[in-house]
Amino acid sequence: xxxxxxxxxxxxxxxxxxxxxxxxxxxxxxxxxxxxxxxxxxxxxxxxxxxxxxxxxxxxxxxxxxxxxxxxxxxxxxxxxxxxxxxxxxxxxxxxxxxxxxxxxxxxxxxxxxxxxxxxxxxxxxxxxxxxxxxxxxxxxxxxxxxxxxxxxxxxxxxxxxxxxxxxxxxxxxxxxxxxxxxx
Numbered sequence: 001x002x003x004x005x006x007x008x009x010x011x012x013x014x015x016x017x018x019x020x021x022x023x024x025x026x027x028x029x030x031x032x033x034x035x036x037x038x039x040x041x042x043x044x045x046x047x048x049x050x051x052x053x054x055x056x057x058x059x060x061x062x063x064x065x066x067x068x069x070x071x072x073x074x075x076x077x078x079x080x081x082x083x084x085x086x087x088x089x090x091x092x093x094x095x096x097x098x099x100x101x102x103x104x105x106x107x108x109x110x111x112x113x114x115x116x117x118x119x120x121x122x123x124x125x126x127x128x129x130x131x132x133x134x135x136x137x138x139x140x141x142x143x144x145x146x147x148x149x150x151x152x153x154x155x156x157x158x159x160x161x162x163x164x165x166x167x168x169x170x171x172x173x174x175x176x177x178x179x180x181x182x183x184x
Contacts, residue, residue: 049183
């Protein structure tokens with residue numbers, strides 16, 4: 001149990017992808033399924049978290065598409081394979097939303113804007129954003145969560161030396177699994 005985290009029937013778990021579910025390529029992009037490596041403990045974590053949250057969605061910025069480094073078809077292949085692996089492990093992800101736009105485009109869909117949260121709310125009408133939780137490992141993830149009135153869980157990696165605005169972060173963990181175990 002985490003004091004101040006009010007998980008209810010209408011709470012949704014929003015997850016960033018790179019750095020939370022799979023290993024992030026520093027200064028690079030996951031272009032093919034062969035580049036995608038699940039972070040240790042992610043299946044165990046999601047098995048715990050799906051007991052707490054009725055709705056789980058992934059929200060990911062994918063400006064590599066906007067840069068022409070890979071296509072939506074490449075990304076869909078990666079996501080389909082990821083979802084198949086989750087299903088093999090009895091994990092159900094309700095949706096994967098992505099923003100292919102360049103950062104310079106200032107798209108409403110790209111985090112930290114809340115377009116992906118609003119899209120989830122439109123599809124899953126029962127969720128309440130202010131009872132929802134965002135788990136991410138970047139400042140834009142935390143801004144996204146705060147902009148959508150969610151609680152923010154920050155995944156801080158050992159190699160991460162950046163300074164962050166602590167006002168955006170409600171709780172910090174070193175992995176999705178350590179967060180999940182604290183809820184158990």
